[in-house]
Amino acid sequence: MSKKTYLQALNEALRQEMERDEKVFIIGEDVGQFGGCFGVTQGLYDKFGKERVMDTPITESAIVGTAAGAAASGLRPVAELMFVDFIGVALDQLFNQAAKMRFMFGGKAKVPMTLRMPQGAGIGAAAQHSQSLEAWFMHIPGLKVVIPSTPYDAKGLLISAIRDDNPVVFLEHKLLYGVEGEVPDESYTIELGKADVKREGTDVTIVATSLMVHTALAAAEKLAAEGISAEVVDPRCLQPLDKASILASVQKTHALVIAHEAVGFAGPGAEIAAMVAEEGLEFLDAPIRRVAAPFCPVPFSPPLEQAYIPGADDIVKAVKDIR
Amino acid sequence: MSPDKKTLVKMYETMSRIRLFETKLQEFFAAGRIPGFVHLYIGEEAVATGACAGLTTADKITSTHRGHGHLIAKGGDLKLMMAEIFGRKTGYCKGKGGSMHIADFDLGILGANGIVGGGGPLALGSALASKYEKADTVTICFFGDGASNQGTTQEALNMASAWKLPLVFVNENNGYGISCPQCKSMAVTDIADRAAAYDMPGVVVDGNDVLAVFEAVTEAVKRARRGEGPSLVECKTYRWRGHFEGDACTYRCDEELKEWMAKDPIPRMEEKLLEGGVLKKKDVEAIRARIEQEIKDAVEFAEGSPQPSPSELLEDVYA
Numbered sequence: 001m002s003k004k005t006y007l008q009a010l011n012e013a014l015r016q017e018m019e020r021d022e023k024v025f026i027i028g029e030d031v032g033q034f035g036g037c038f039g040v041t042q043g044l045y046d047k048f049g050k051e052r053v054m055d056t057p058i059t060e061s062a063i064v065g066t067a068a069g070a071a072a073s074g075l076r077p078v079a080e081l082m083f084v085d086f087i088g089v090a091l092d093q094l095f096n097q098a099a100k101m102r103f104m105f106g107g108k109a110k111v112p113m114t115l116r117m118p119q120g121a122g123i124g125a126a127a128q129h130s131q132s133l134e135a136w137f138m139h140i141p142g143l144k145v146v147i148p149s150t151p152y153d154a155k156g157l158l159i160s161a162i163r164d165d166n167p168v169v170f171l172e173h174k175l176l177y178g179v180e181g182e183v184p185d186e187s188y189t190i191e192l193g194k195a196d197v198k199r200e201g202t203d204v205t206i207v208a209t210s211l212m213v214h215t216a217l218a219a220a221e222k223l224a225a226e227g228i229s230a231e232v233v234d235p236r237c238l239q240p241l242d243k244a245s246i247l248a249s250v251q252k253t254h255a256l257v258i259a260h261e262a263v264g265f266a267g268p269g270a271e272i273a274a275m276v277a278e279e280g281l282e283f284l285d286a287p288i289r290r291v292a293a294p295f296c297p298v299p300f301s302p303p304l305e306q307a308y309i310p311g312a313d314d315i316v317k318a319v320k321d322i323r
Numbered sequence: 324m325s326p327d328k329k330t331l332v333k334m335y336e337t338m339s340r341i342r343l344f345e346t347k348l349q350e351f352f353a354a355g356r357i358p359g360f361v362h363l364y365i366g367e368e369a370v371a372t373g374a375c376a377g378l379t380t381a382d383k384i385t386s387t388h389r390g391h392g393h394l395i396a397k398g399g400d401l402k403l404m405m406a407e408i409f410g411r412k413t414g415y416c417k418g419k420g421g422s423m424h425i426a427d428f429d430l431g432i433l434g435a436n437g438i439v440g441g442g443g444p445l446a447l448g449s450a451l452a453s454k455y456e457k458a459d460t461v462t463i464c465f466f467g468d469g470a471s472n473q474g475t476t477q478e479a480l481n482m483a484s485a486w487k488l489p490l491v492f493v494n495e496n497n498g499y500g501i502s503c504p505q506c507k508s509m510a511v512t513d514i515a516d517r518a519a520a521y522d523m524p525g526v527v528v529d530g531n532d533v534l535a536v537f538e539a540v541t542e543a544v545k546r547a548r549r550g551e552g553p554s555l556v557e558c559k560t561y562r563w564r565g566h567f568e569g570d571a572c573t574y575r576c577d578e579e580l581k582e583w584m585a586k587d588p589i590p591r592m593e594e595k596l597l598e599g600g601v602l603k604k605k606d607v608e609a610i611r612a613r614i615e616q617e618i619k620d621a622v623e624f625a626e627g628s629p630q631p632s633p634s635e636l637l638e639d640v641y642a
Binding site (some may be wrong): 051060062063064066067072093096097101102105106110141144247 | 383413415416417433434445447453474478479482589599638639640
């Protein structure tokens, strides 16, 4: 057990899986000697060589499609796109090919690939390098969607994602790479589809994902100072979604605020809110609230970007509105 | 390089099998007995046949929306294909995929594909897997003139050549996307000219001469197997039917169709085999009778098979 950053945790997961299973390989742009645009794959090229850490041309469709074809042919690729925003040029290979091959082929194929993509705003990277698109991927039958918020979760979930026999979309918020936490040195898994209560509470449930988990925890501290006890539930996976944990929490607290950085309209919170309204209405004493980004592209200018990203005060306000 | 008698006869049979299978589907579709869409391979039989004749079972192919010819040429089971096209539970894909999504991984058929150009990147992955596992298997990527303009095809050509992957790109140039003729959708006349842009050999062959296709593709497959990288073989051919069954083909003229029907690959091969003494007239008749029985059996199997049940809807979404 030692203190590692989220980035180091991911790196360790990749290294340990590649040591364990020679069918695991990495493919993406600048993942080799350069170590990846954000540094997640650093050192892996030196250890495993160019046969297992492959630099591609700038060719996202080919990256995702090669991963899908190689996975269907028996390998376990971990593909990386530099930014989730680049999925657009490769989307067919993900949602029409990788996601659907098993079903369309009557269960004969399996596509055990992992597609890692950085998400999120806050570094002034502007509209085409800052999005949170998990809602798109949640919506496609055949894909699994993993969105860890801590170094501990990141390592265990990435190992599980790599071992999963389905195409897994693995989303990493850029601002989480430097976050530190206690992470076991040995290899371990975290089951996909299991939420984690990051903070226990009794007065309101805050379901939050990715970077917003930390924002929600900060909001919970502020609320505690005012005598409101908030429970922070981190789904960790959006597909499959741990409905039972969310409903159990709402049953206890009777109030729900959902916080995510993705745009609110038709965002991941919409699914969670609808689910709780359908299956847990009797638990609620107040309307469900969502705290999310406004319906506009991510702006560039720092004061605008800061206004765009939901903050702890926005969560506090939402909680006080309903409690 | 001349193929042996066995291979010659097999190629003739395969083309006949494709033709009779597709013609049967044409009948059924017109009678309203098949759900959905079918995209028939009639007229193009020599391309799939010649290309696949030089492959082993372990070699792989990615196919297209017009995939029945590729599937049959790679050894696909007619019963399972027919049942799938009929949407029955006993089909290749349990009725879940249909005509455009038939796959048989045991035969190296990585799937027909409903997305034009969708097969290129998948073929990269298949070829990469061969190289990674140090297997000397080769992948053929079938793609049309329409698909040759898709970004994914360019990416596949580029990466295959940059990484020297064991991949052969077999282009089926039938002159039309749906209604858009090739002369309007691209500035080049020979798609094979694009090969030079990716530093790989590119050849044009008469796609209605099964021996010419066989020779060119087998050469390319051998090159790939030697580790020398990909090639592009452009096969000029023509589809007799519309893009899909039901297509009125208002964009083509009868004269053009008649010209191409006169170059029918099957009688051309039949003549060669008869003249060369490889087959006698009675052999030809026997082959036809046998294939007709195969298809009859396939239809009986398909029609006698149960529909899938709604309770199977959520199966096979995830592994």
